Amino acid sequence: MIVRYQHPLQAFRQLDREFDRLVRLGFGRGAVRNSPEADVYTEGSDLVFTVAAPGVGTEDVTVTLEGRRLSIEAERRRRESSEGDRYLHRGLAAGRLSRVFTVPEGVEPSQVSAELADGLLTVRVADAVRPAPEARRIPVREAGPAIEAEAAE
Template identity: 70%
Template sequence: MIVRYQHPYAAFRQFDRTFNREFERLVRRGFGRAAAQPSLRADVYTEGPDAVITAAVPGIAPEDVTVTLEGRRLSVTAERREREAAEGDRYLVRGLTAGTFRREFTVPEGTEAAQVSAEVADGLLTVRVANAVKPAPQAQAIEVKGAQPVIEAETAEARDGDE
């Protein structure tokens, strides 16, 4: 007899992938391609006291990237333009999606625009928020005082006297 192990959640993972693909297809069909706006893929991490966002923007020029700060919301928008094909040229495969890509991040309260810098190099957008990471508070020991327990108990002599 052959025993085959299948992870208990494998069916759910497959369902999730299929559902997402079908949902995007239906949205595009019903509302057009612009309705399903693709999101920028990004990593968010810390370097010392700075928060750093690195987003993939392959084939997008620095002038087509916009970074704005409004309150606690940091918005990154990038636009990849359609390549203009010369007469007689045709695509064999289209894998680079043209359009506008957008992603929003929440920054700490009180972040100023002067703390934010952005740079595009080698297809990556790096946004640095200076001094965004506050040091974790140190645990402080609190003295715990003890009190003598109050015990109210009748003594045998007191009971004998009541009788």
């Protein structure tokens, strides 16, 4: 008897591949896009986006600001294989990475900078976080009765 090991998540992986195949058939290859993982946080008054972009070079990354929409796009290229190379498994997908964020009102392109290091793209929006307005107490005064009536005898 032959005992064959199957990974516990194999059925879900197959379902994911089948879903992608059906979407490509129905909507074309461009419909399947990768949305990379990202962290969004503040450092002082700066707003920082750190996006996972493994295998991407600086020449393959585009960061654009249009109104309040910050778009990050990258192209991950397939590794060129040399003669004699033989892949046993290809798990690093080539293709487009795309992620869109909304930034606060009034952000200018001059406030945005981007760096790529160790497979992480860090986009910094300088002075984007405004301090929350301080709550101010409004005095409430007492007013007289709104309706004055005379008593009938």
